[in-house]
Amino acid sequence: MLCNRCNKREAEITFKEYVEGNIVTLFLCRECAEELANGVRVIPEEEMIPQETLIKCRVCGTSLRDFRNKFLMGCSTCYEYFLPYFQEVFHKIVHRSYFNGDRLKTENFTQFVESELQKLKQALEELKEREEFKEAIKVRDRIKKLENILKWIS
């Protein structure tokens, strides 16, 4: 569409003016819009966006701008790019921005499972002696489950 004022250049801007109680809408080129707005400069959209927000993840193409809009990462590599931008915020919210733990490893649970099994086997014997069969069945099932887990871990 051509500019409503000069009829020469392409219209880029919607210009709304309040004239005698009515809102008048014009579609203008940048130059005419600036003239009508008494010298107020029209800032192109790309100049309004801070350059840092255009940083993009090389794997999935998510930009910092996308991330800020959705608060979602696109892939693991995004963390290399965007981690510093939210670490500070996290620090303010939860007073922490670093993870001190390790991966969850099955080997770390072997001891727990074994000691649980020992306790449960003892409990099962006691329940049988007291003829509390309903409870005994529950304990027996849990023993079976933990033995299976132990097999998987090993």
Add this chain to the structure above:
Amino acid sequence: MDILKIIERVPDFFSETNGNIVQFVVYKYYRNIDGYKFPYKLSVQELNQIRDKVIEVAKELPMWENNYSLVEIQQVAAELTMILYERGILGAEGLQKRNVTLIFDESERHIIRINERDHIKLIFRGAYSEMHEIGEESQIYAALLDKTLNFAFKEGVGYLTSSPRYLGHALSISALVHIPAIFLLGQIQNFSQILQKNLIVLSGLMDTAIQTYGAFVQLKITSFFDTFSETMSKMASALEEIVELENQLRNLIYADRPVEVEDRIYKSYAILQSARLLSLMETYEHLSNLRIGVDLGYIKEIHPGFFNEVFFRILPYHIKVYYGVSEDDLNKEAEMRALLIQELLDKYHYEG
């Protein structure tokens, strides 16, 4: 899959009847397989690859005891989807997304959601009395899956998830609490302080958009760079404090027997027994009042199992599907809800 059977089922993790303040706890682990983009960036083909990979490993896990259901959301009827959603088996994201697959067992204690916002959401649910035991068990399964599927992980950051608020051991712990005494005696401020201190937030019932009704409130904490034990200890200590506060206030009610509280309990009981139309919101409110009446011994003729059965069955799609009510007929839905409550009150009526 027999949809009516699911509707009628009282989930195993929700079957304790001894008037617990904490009704159940839920652990959720958020995981992504290393080398793949997160689900919303994947093509259908890639999503299918992830699904197949996860199913192959997950179906062998010992927690199912060879008895699990596998549901591909794309391929099931809309009504089943809504029932699974209301029961917290499917998440809100799964309602809108393609290629979400669920694996769950009949007890509804163990659930794996594939390709929601993350490749895997591993869910464990159980009673409050089993909180620590289930916590340990859930960590073992998360580790077992990691061993075979190799999840994305970064030192100093933790498991990498699509939403950074789950970093660290990448989990959330939720608990459904019933705190009528706190509500009835206006102690919300004390309750909020406990939550704030432990960085706990309120969330919708069963992770749905359904807001908290009556005195049923769902609490949630996310790991936020924390380890499992750190997250767990915050939730456990908050729950202990809430239980203590609620019990103190219940004792006050029991000792003083304020007439306003008794009035609410008996009015709610009468309404549930005789109303012809019951909306979801008012039903939860009356159930909540009735429950404290039963817990405190004002009302002796209702077996506490009533509350466990009624909890899910009064949800909108549970009613609509079970009684064949059309989608927009809210009046009929309310009528059927009232009828169901009265049938269940009869079923669970006993002589003290």
